[in-house]
Amino acid sequence: MPRPGRPGRIYRAVVAYYSKYPKFHVAVDCIVFAVKEGRLCMLLVKRDFEPEKGKWSLIGGFTRDTESVDAAAKRVLRELTGLKNVYMQQVGAFGDIDRDPGERVVSVAYFALLNYDDVDHAAVEESGAKWVEVDEIPPLGFDHPRMIVKAREEMRRRIFSEPLVFRLLPEMFTLTQVQNLVEAVVGEPLDKRNFRKRLCDNPCIAATESFDKSLSRRGARLYRYLPPVETGNVKFKI
Amino acid sequence: MPRPGRPGRIYRAVVAYYSKYPKFHVAVDCIVFAVKEGRLCMLLVKRDFEPEKGKWSLIGGFTRDTESVDAAAKRVLRELTGLKNVYMQQVGAFGDIDRDPGERVVSVAYFALLNYDDVDHAAVEESGAKWVEVDEIPPLGFDHPRMIVKAREEMRRRIFSEPLVFRLLPEMFTLTQVQNLVEAVVGEPLDKRNFRKRLCDNPCIAATESFDKSLSRRGARLYRYLPPVETGNVKFKI
DNA sequence: GATTTTGGGTGTAAAATTAACACTCATTTT
DNA sequence: AAAATGAGTGTTAATTTTACACCCAAAATC
Numbered sequence: 447m448p449r450p451g452r453p454g455r456i457y458r459a460v461v462a463y464y465s466k467y468p469k470f471h472v473a474v475d476c477i478v479f480a481v482k483e484g485r486l487c488m489l490l491v492k493r494d495f496e497p498e499k500g501k502w503s504l505i506g507g508f509t510r511d512t513e514s515v516d517a518a519a520k521r522v523l524r525e526l527t528g529l530k531n532v533y534m535q536q537v538g539a540f541g542d543i544d545r546d547p548g549e550r551v552v553s554v555a556y557f558a559l560l561n562y563d564d565v566d567h568a569a570v571e572e573s574g575a576k577w578v579e580v581d582e583i584p585p586l587g588f589d590h591p592r593m594i595v596k597a598r599e600e601m602r603r604r605i606f607s608e609p610l611v612f613r614l615l616p617e618m619f620t621l622t623q624v625q626n627l628v629e630a631v632v633g634e635p636l637d638k639r640n641f642r643k644r645l646c647d648n649p650c651i652a653a654t655e656s657f658d659k660s661l662s663r664r665g666a667r668l669y670r671y672l673p674p675v676e677t678g679n680v681k682f683k684i
Numbered sequence: 685m686p687r688p689g690r691p692g693r694i695y696r697a698v699v700a701y702y703s704k705y706p707k708f709h710v711a712v713d714c715i716v717f718a719v720k721e722g723r724l725c726m727l728l729v730k731r732d733f734e735p736e737k738g739k740w741s742l743i744g745g746f747t748r749d750t751e752s753v754d755a756a757a758k759r760v761l762r763e764l765t766g767l768k769n770v771y772m773q774q775v776g777a778f779g780d781i782d783r784d785p786g787e788r789v790v791s792v793a794y795f796a797l798l799n800y801d802d803v804d805h806a807a808v809e810e811s812g813a814k815w816v817e818v819d820e821i822p823p824l825g826f827d828h829p830r831m832i833v834k835a836r837e838e839m840r841r842r843i844f845s846e847p848l849v850f851r852l853l854p855e856m857f858t859l860t861q862v863q864n865l866v867e868a869v870v871g872e873p874l875d876k877r878n879f880r881k882r883l884c885d886n887p888c889i890a891a892t893e894s895f896d897k898s899l900s901r902r903g904a905r906l907y908r909y910l911p912p913v914e915t916g917n918v919k920f921k922i
Numbered sequence: 923g924a925t926t927t928t929g930g931g932t933g934t935a936a937a938a939t940t941a942a943c944a945c946t947c948a949t950t951t952t
Numbered sequence: 953a954a955a956a957t958g959a960g961t962g963t964t965a966a967t968t969t970t971a972c973a974c975c976c977a978a979a980a981t982c
Contacts, residue, residue, distance in 0.1 A: 456734050460786035463733070467746035469707035472779065472790050495701070496694050508705035515779025515790055539777040539792040541710065541753025548698035552710050552753060552790070554777040622930075639932070640970070662929035663978040860959075877961070878941070900958035901949035 473546075473553040474519040475506035475590065477537065477597040478527070480562040480577065481614050484623070486630035487562075487577040488594070489526070490584070494574065497548040498587030504594075505575060506553065519556040526573055528566030533613045534558045537597045545589045553588075557597040559613035580630065598631075605631050606684045609650065612671035620658050620666040621645060628684065644684055649677045711784075711791040712757040713744035713828065715775065715835040716765070718800040718815065719852050722861070724868040725800075725815040726832070727764070728822070732812065735786040736825030742832075743813060744791065757794040764811055766804030771851045772796045775835045783827045791826075795835040797851035818868065836869075843869050844922045847888065850909035858896050858904040859883060866922065882922055887915045 478489035490502045505526055509518040516536070524530055537555040545551065562577075570577075578584070583594065604610055611627050612619075625641050645651055650672045657665035674680070716727035728740045743764055747756040754774070761770055775793040783789065800815075808815075816822070821832065842848055849865050850857075863879050883889055888910045895903035912918065 457786070460734050464709055464746075464787050464789075467709055468749045470710050470747070471702055471705055472708050472710070496698050508702075509708070509779065509790075511706045511788065512781070514781050515777060518779075536776050538774050539753060541747065541756075541792065543750070543752050548695070549702050550749065551702075552747075552792075554779065554790075620930085637971075638930095639972080642931080643933095659978090663927075663980085664930055664976070665978080666930055858959085875941075875943085876959095877943080880960080881962090882940095897949090901951085902947070902957080902959055903949080904959055 468550075471549065471551040472509040472515060472518075473506050473551050474509060474515060474522055475504040475540075475553050475555045475593055476519055476523050476534075477504060477555065477557040477594055478523065478560065479557065479580075479601075479614060480560050480565065481623075481627060482562050482577045484626060486580045486614075486627060488580055488583065489570070489575050490578050490586070491573065491575045493587065497546065501587035502578075502584045503587045504555075504590045505573075515554050516556075519554070519558075523558055526570060526575060527560065527564075528569050529560055529564055532558050532560050533610075535600070537593060537600055540589050540593060542589065547588075553593075555593040555597065557601065559610060561614065561616055563616055602632055607682060609671065609682045618654060618656060618658075618668040618670055620668060622661075622666060624669075641684075648683065649680050650674065650682060706788075709787065709789040710747040710753060710756075711744050711789050712747060712753060712760055713742040713778075713791050713793045713831055714757055714761050714772075715742060715793065715795040715832055716761065716798065717795065717818075717839075717852060718798050718803065719861075719865060720800050720815045722864060724818045724852075724865060726818055726821065727808070727813050728816050728824070729811065729813045731825065735784065739825035740816075740822045741825045742793075742828045743811075753792050754794075757792070757796075761796055764808060764813060765798065765802075766807050767798055767802055770796050770798050771848075773838070775831060775838055778827050778831060780827065785826075791831075793831040793835065795839065797848060799852065799854055801854055839869055840871075845920060847909065847920045849922075853909075856892060856894060856896075856906040856908055858906060860899075860904060862907075879922075886921065887918050888912065888920060 476489075480487055480489070489505060491505055493499050493501055493503050505522060507518065507522040507525075509515050513521065516534075519534055520530075520532070523532055523534070534556045537557055539552060539554050541552040543550065545553070580598070586594070601610065605628060611624055614627060615623055621642050624645060625636060625638065628641070629635055652670050652672050654668045654670055656668040658668055659665040714727075718725055718727070727743060729743055731737050731739055731741050743760060745756065745760040747753050751759065754772075757772055758768075758770070761772070762768055772794045775795055777790060777792050779790040781788065783791070818836070824832070839848065843866060849862055852865060853861055859880050862883060863874060863876065866879070867873055890908050890910050892906045892908055894906040896906055897903040
């Protein structure tokens with residue numbers, strides 16, 4: 447596949463050298479997180495095609511000639527959720543010989559964090575995808591379980607030092623929502639008072655005058671996340 | 685490339701489906717760290733072949749049909765240093781369209797930590813590779829600078845919570861050696877007394893009766909690292 | 923209109939960890 | 953004998969982390 451703008455002689459020499467080596471399909475797989483009805487969920491699809499037909503799997507696709515691998519991950523996610531500008535983070539490359547029972551495929555896994563309310567639910571429905579609670583993951587095909595484990599580890603490692611949570615919550619949120627989410631990520635309960643204290647010490651959290659009355663008689667104050675530009679790039683710390 | 689043991693009909697259908705998508709070369713690049721003469725160094729090669737001929741680059745190679753991507757990284761490193769069982773850690777996949785000026789290549793980067801004394805220096809010499817101090821990296825081709833930045837970030841993040849340093853040091857080492865190395869990784873000086881206190885509090889460090897007299901009149905006590913099995917799998921913390 | 927119910931909200935004290943800091947030691951060289 | 957070199961060592965103040973239990977506001981019920 448010669449591309450324009452290459453010097454001919456050198457280019458042919460390089461291709462001749464490279465061509466001794468095999469090529470593989472390069473897939474992307476997305477571990478998509480969102481909070482649905484207060485619970486941390488992941489997006490899975492039931493495969494109605496081979497290989498691994500009938501099993502659940504992560505959403506994925508193949509990288510095209512015309513896009514970077516990172517761009518392929520973004521595209522796959524956009525095709526499914528209708529969302530652009532989603533926070534995505536590479537989890538790693540998975541390259542075992544037999545990881546795909548069909549053909550040799552190397553896959554690069556990403557995790558994505560998004561706000562459930564922004565999702566195009568019709569598009570998700572149509573592609574047979576479902577939101578599944580992170581603690582109720584069904585058996586999955588391929589090496590997807592490994593990918594998920596690694597994605598969750600990565601998230602756990604970063605949740606206290608990077609403002610990841612706010613990508614999963616609506617623009618205005620209660621402190622309880624934040625705490626429930628962090629607890630779901632780290633997998634253990636946290637002390638309410640200490641958690642709120644630390645969170646509110648953070649200059650990137652601003653109280654609003656609105657209240658969420660959907661859960662309690664009294665109502666819970668809503669907060670807003672201020673991105674670093676507005677707060678002087680302070681280091682985030684929960 | 686049909687492989688044995690596949691059910692024919694399904695296999696053909698999968699291949700037909702997959703074949704709509706392009707294949708790419710899958711490379712591996714290794715960021716190889718070692719301590720040479722007390723300084724943290726990386727292994728680089730001067731390329732005497734296209735593309736990027738004449739520039740310095742990381743050591744790398746292509747993944748073969750017969751090996752996983754991780755195994756390819758191990759092989760490339762073994763071919764160069766003569767070492768097996770080296771600690772390697774994936775840094776990430778790099779998949780920009782034009783990252784290789786020759787052809788489309790997706791590369792998976794790894795960092796490797798090894799003890800300089802174990803290296804086959806003749807083999808390194810022969811392949812035109814050189815040890816270069818991490819603060820004196822020459823201009824590099826491809827996207828190798830980005831790979832190095834990410835590898836060093838990763839290392840910095842883990843150095844205090846995982847026993848990485850001991851993979852870079854000889855079996856017996858002085859506390860000063862450890863401190864110099866950690867300082868090279870984090871890029872800032874550390875308090876000597878606090879550092880030594882923390883390090884020696886660690887049950888995985890054992891004092892020996894030997895001394896290194898090469899640097900001081902007095903001599904410095906040599907210590908040994910005890911792997912977790914011997915210490916009851918305590919969490920590592922410097 | 924008093925009572926119950928529900929999740930929201932709040933402060934302090936003890937314990938643990940981290941940070942700052944400067945001199946002596948043992949040995950060799952001069 | 954003096955100087956030079958890197959090795960080694962403890963204490964105190966400051967900060968951070970942990971543990972912990974009750975009242976609040978509003979609506980619903982009786």
